[in-house]
Amino acid sequence: MTSRILGILFINLAMSAAALGGEYHSQTDIICSDCHTTHYSERGALPEHADPGGPFSTLLLVASADRLCLSCHDGTDPTAPDVLAPVTMYNGSGSEFSGAGYFSAPEGTVSAIAHDLGVDTPVPFSVPPRSMIISCISCHDPHSTSNYRNMILNPDSAGAPINIALDTDVFENFRPQVPPNRSATIAAYRSDNIGYRSGMANWCADCHDALFPNAPGNPPAHFQRHPSDAGQDGSGYHVNVGHWMNGSGDGFGITTGDNLEGVPRLRFQAPTATNYGSAVTPASNNQIFCNSCHFAHGGPYDSGLLWPFKIAGEADLYSGCQQCHYK
Numbered sequence: 659m660t661s662r663i664l665g666i667l668f669i670n671l672a673m674s675a676a677a678l679g680g681e682y683h684s685q686t687d688i689i690c691s692d693c694h695t696t697h698y699s700e701r702g703a704l705p706e707h708a709d710p711g712g713p714f715s716t717l718l719l720v721a722s723a724d725r726l727c728l729s730c731h732d733g734t735d736p737t738a739p740d741v742l743a744p745v746t747m748y749n750g751s752g753s754e755f756s757g758a759g760y761f762s763a764p765e766g767t768v769s770a771i772a773h774d775l776g777v778d779t780p781v782p783f784s785v786p787p788r789s790m791i792i793s794c795i796s797c798h799d800p801h802s803t804s805n806y807r808n809m810i811l812n813p814d815s816a817g818a819p820i821n822i823a824l825d826t827d828v829f830e831n832f833r834p835q836v837p838p839n840r841s842a843t844i845a846a847y848r849s850d851n852i853g854y855r856s857g858m859a860n861w862c863a864d865c866h867d868a869l870f871p872n873a874p875g876n877p878p879a880h881f882q883r884h885p886s887d888a889g890q891d892g893s894g895y896h897v898n899v900g901h902w903m904n905g906s907g908d909g910f911g912i913t914t915g916d917n918l919e920g921v922p923r924l925r926f927q928a929p930t931a932t933n934y935g936s937a938v939t940p941a942s943n944n945q946i947f948c949n950s951c952h953f954a955h956g957g958p959y960d961s962g963l964l965w966p967f968k969i970a971g972e973a974d975l976y977s978g979c980q981q982c983h984y985k
């Protein structure tokens with residue numbers, strides 16, 4: 659009976675998936691048994707990846723979604739992008755990190771450097787104030803969506819869906835491969851493989867809604883909080899476009915945290931991009947957005963920042979800011 663239900667659901671999911679994006683865990687790539695078990699036993703033994711103590715609700719192999727996802731995404735599955743510190747798979751890839759960076763701790767631990775999994779916490783910059791428990795499936799749909807990386811269409815479950823479609827809002831140079839293999843995974847998920855056009859700030863601000871849109875400031879200020887989706891080409895702006903486009907000197911460097919001032923060029927949005935090439939080309943209308951300064955998951959520095967902005971004495975303390983503002 660159970661397997662018949664799953665069979666019917668599979669057909670439904672496969673049919674509705676025709677309208678979905680080209681991401682893994684979707685369409686023909688989806689392997690139900692990666693995450694579900696029909697009877698919670700394989701010839702009397704536990705199925706691979708299953709936790710003891712089952713069967714669990716919705717026939718999952720592992721009771722908690724976070725632990726389920728991390729059973730592959732913690733570095734133990736060599737073909738799955740590793741999202742839990744320590745992450746070494748991108749070493750030597752040409753990028754220091756993946757697009758989203760990494761969580762500092764498994765479920766249940768509070769950390770100042772990454773989103774916390776499985777902890778009831780206040781949402782910073784939320785009006786009205788509220789708390790929530792976030793997990794992998796607060797941000798990714800396990801059965802895929804039309805969005806890039808299967809990002810949830812509506813993370814706060816209210817208001818209109820937010821689209822971040824691959825090839826429209828985000829571009830990739832190399833696509834992940836199916837079936838997955840390690841070198842293709844590294845090439846596909848490293849941060850320099852991705853170019854951005856639009857949507858991410860809107861999506862993050864579904865939960866952190868006080869940060870976007872940006873309240874205007876009184877002249878000569880333009881903004882009251884650091885803006886996102888603002889280009890460098892507005893009139894009277896306090897940025898140095900020539901320095902940004904040139905890409906060398908103050909702020910720019912090869913490696914983050916190497917005690918030499920300068921970090922790799924921060925990520926930006928190219929609002930008129932039509933492909934990967936145009937999305938990663940420095941230009942005067944390049945926009946700052948959340949991911950210029952933050953990783954979606956987290957990283958080595960406070961507040962999930964890309965560089966050690968809060969660590970006094972670090973050579974890279976202001977490097978990110980200097981790339982655009984050059985003071």
Ligand code: HEC
Nearest residue numbers: 664667668671683688689690692693694716723795800801
């Ligand atoms: C990447 C892991 C993953 C894969 C692959 C996966 N699922 Fe799921 N599935 C989940 C998780 C996690 C939940 C629980 C969702 C929740 O609690 O909101 C779930 C819930 C469900 C549910 C019950 C609730 C709902 O959303 O309808 C059904 C039915 C289901 N999955 C069927 C399937 C079928 C059929 C396949 C294969 C086509 C599949 N799943 C593939 C992770 C997965």
Ligand code: HEC
Nearest residue numbers: 681682692726727730737738794798800807834835836838
């Ligand atoms: C059985 C191992 C396994 C499990 C369990 C698993 N994943 Fe994955 N996941 C993979 C592999 C392997 C890839 C890389 C596939 C590729 O890109 O070729 C991947 C890719 C992804 C991607 C990138 C998709 C894309 O194409 O951009 C996301 C997002 C993701 N997984 C989220 C999840 C979430 C959320 C869960 C838990 C609900 C989960 N995964 C559970 C193995 C797994």
Ligand code: HEC
Nearest residue numbers: 769770771772773774779781813862865948952954961962
């Ligand atoms: C589903 C809601 C949700 C979404 C979507 C979301 N966040 Fe968060 N975020 C939270 C919650 C809850 C916290 C507080 C607990 C914690 O630190 O994880 C938080 C904390 C943070 C922190 C502080 C982390 C720390 O430990 O100091 C940063 C930075 C952050 N988010 C940035 C982002 C960015 C950037 C995005 C978009 C890529 C985003 N958030 C999307 C819910 C969300």
Ligand code: HEC
Nearest residue numbers: 727731739741756757758759773792793794797807847954
């Ligand atoms: C606060 C929202 C949020 C949470 C929670 C979250 N993700 Fe992500 N994740 C994202 C976003 C946004 C991206 C795309 C970032 C980019 O490329 O700019 C992403 C990217 C990914 C990728 C692609 C590889 C990479 O590192 O860029 C994988 C795999 C993935 N997430 C898996 C997971 C798993 C597994 C969990 C739970 C352990 C999880 N995510 C929790 C928002 C989230």
Ligand code: HEC
Nearest residue numbers: 875878879880881888889890895896897946950978979982
């Ligand atoms: C990718 C480019 C970029 C980076 C990196 C960047 N900014 Fe900005 N910043 C801008 C843009 C564009 C504006 C809006 C135009 C303006 O007002 O100058 C802005 C505005 C500001 C303002 C407000 C000016 C006003 O008019 O109200 C301050 C202050 C500021 N940034 C400080 C910082 C700090 C501190 C950092 C590092 C943590 C930083 N910026 C990183 C591009 C950037």
Ligand code: HEC
Nearest residue numbers: 782859862863866869870884885886946947948951961967
């Ligand atoms: C110019 C760089 C920059 C941009 C762009 C930016 N942030 Fe931040 N963010 C920071 C810095 C630096 C901090 C550390 C605290 C501070 O100085 O305000 C921070 C802190 C945070 C915090 C954590 C506050 C806490 O309690 O720890 C959240 C949440 C956050 N940012 C979310 C976002 C979101 C969502 C966006 C996009 C809408 C965004 N940020 C855009 C630089 C930036």
